[in-house]
Amino acid sequence: MEELIKKIRTDLRLSMNGVVSTSMREKGLNYRMNFGVNITALRVMAKKYTPDKELAAKLWRQDVRELKILATMLNPVSDFTLEDAQQWVKEIPNQEIREQVCMNLFQELVYADELVSKWIQSADDEIRTTGYWLFVRLLMNQKTKLNDQKKEEIVDKAILDVENSSFFLNKAALEALKRVGRKNQSLADKVLEKFSDYKNADDLEKREIYDSLMFEFELFRDK
Numbered sequence: 001m002e003e004l005i006k007k008i009r010t011d012l013r014l015s016m017n018g019v020v021s022t023s024m025r026e027k028g029l030n031y032r033m034n035f036g037v038n039i040t041a042l043r044v045m046a047k048k049y050t051p052d053k054e055l056a057a058k059l060w061r062q063d064v065r066e067l068k069i070l071a072t073m074l075n076p077v078s079d080f081t082l083e084d085a086q087q088w089v090k091e092i093p094n095q096e097i098r099e100q101v102c103m104n105l106f107q108e109l110v111y112a113d114e115l116v117s118k119w120i121q122s123a124d125d126e127i128r129t130t131g132y133w134l135f136v137r138l139l140m141n142q143k144t145k146l147n148d149q150k151k152e153e154i155v156d157k158a159i160l161d162v163e164n165s166s167f168f169l170n171k172a173a174l175e176a177l178k179r180v181g182r183k184n185q186s187l188a189d190k191v192l193e194k195f196s197d198y199k200n201a202d203d204l205e206k207r208e209i210y211d212s213l214m215f216e217f218e219l220f221r222d223k
Contacts, residue, residue: 001054001055001058004049004055005055005058005059005067008045008049008059008067008070009067011045011048012035012037012045012064012066012067013035015035015037015041015045016035016036016037017035017036017037017038031063031064031065031093032062032063032064033063033064033065034064034065034066035064035065035066037066039069039100042066042069042070042073043073045070046070046073046074049070049074051074051075051076052074052076053075053076053079053080055074056070056071056072056074056075056076057071057075059071059074060072060075060088060091063093065096065097068093068097068100069096069097069100069104072097072100072101072103072104072105073104073105075105077105077108077109080105080109082111082114082115085106085109085111085115086118088101089115089119089127089130090124090127092126092130095168098129098130098133098168099133101130102130102133102134102136102137103137106130106134106137107134107137107138107141107143112134112138112143112144113138113144113145113146113150115131115134116131116134116135116138116144116146116154117146117150117154118131119131119134120132120135120154120157120158121157125164125166125169126169128157128161128169128172129166129168129169129172132158132161132169132172132173132175132176133172133175135154135176135179135180136172136175136176136179139176139179139180139182139183140179148184148187151180151184151187152187152190154176154180155176155177155180155187155190155191157173158173158174158176158177159173159177159191159194159195160173161173162174162177162195162209174209174212174213177191177213178212178213178216178217181213181216181217181220182216182217182219182220183220188217188220191213191217192210192213192214192217195209195210195213196210198210
């Protein structure tokens with residue numbers, strides 16, 4: 001296993017982009033090591049290796065950007081338990097890894113809807129943020145089987161979190177509202193009603209929230 005990880009590290013060094021790595025550090029993406037390899041190249045690299053739970057677990061534990069992303073690509077979906085998901089969600093270090101794990105792994109799980117329901121009710125802002133992003137992924141790919149009542153519960157929570165002081169949480173909540181409103185007119189109407197005071201607010205950020213929601217829902221209605 002260690003030899004395999006060494007081989008993966010060698011592949012990363014050969015693909016290293018120092019300029020991108022430096023840029024990421026300057027933007028606050030701090031890891032013990034960051035090779036600056038783009039996602040497309042990582043997907044190609046992942047295809048060279050057989051998905052393996054033990055390998056993915058070891059890669060995930062490394063404070064190396066590319067190894068964490070590869071872990072999300074190499075963990076077999078059929079061998080990733082609810083307990084594994086509950087552990088990994090606590091260990092997500094930043095927004096990039098959050099988006100990658102939701103896209104590459106979490107959304108493929110048969111119990112993804114259950115994770116959304118659990119995580120969006122969490123008192124932890126980071127876990128709640130992941131819950132919204134997973135919900136967005138499921139909506140985007142028409143994978144969710146959540147009924148309208150469950151979706152409305154998520155909408156109620158997201159409406160509150162749009163005003164949360166956490167940048168990534170309020171953005172995730174807003175994106176969830178946009179996506180669910182595309183698919184459900186009654187929920188779209190409910191969201192706009194809740195934010196009706198924002199339409200002519202003096203606060204430019206509030207007006208932008210209302211306008212972005214209105215634009216999204218009108219675009220959906222035109223299709």
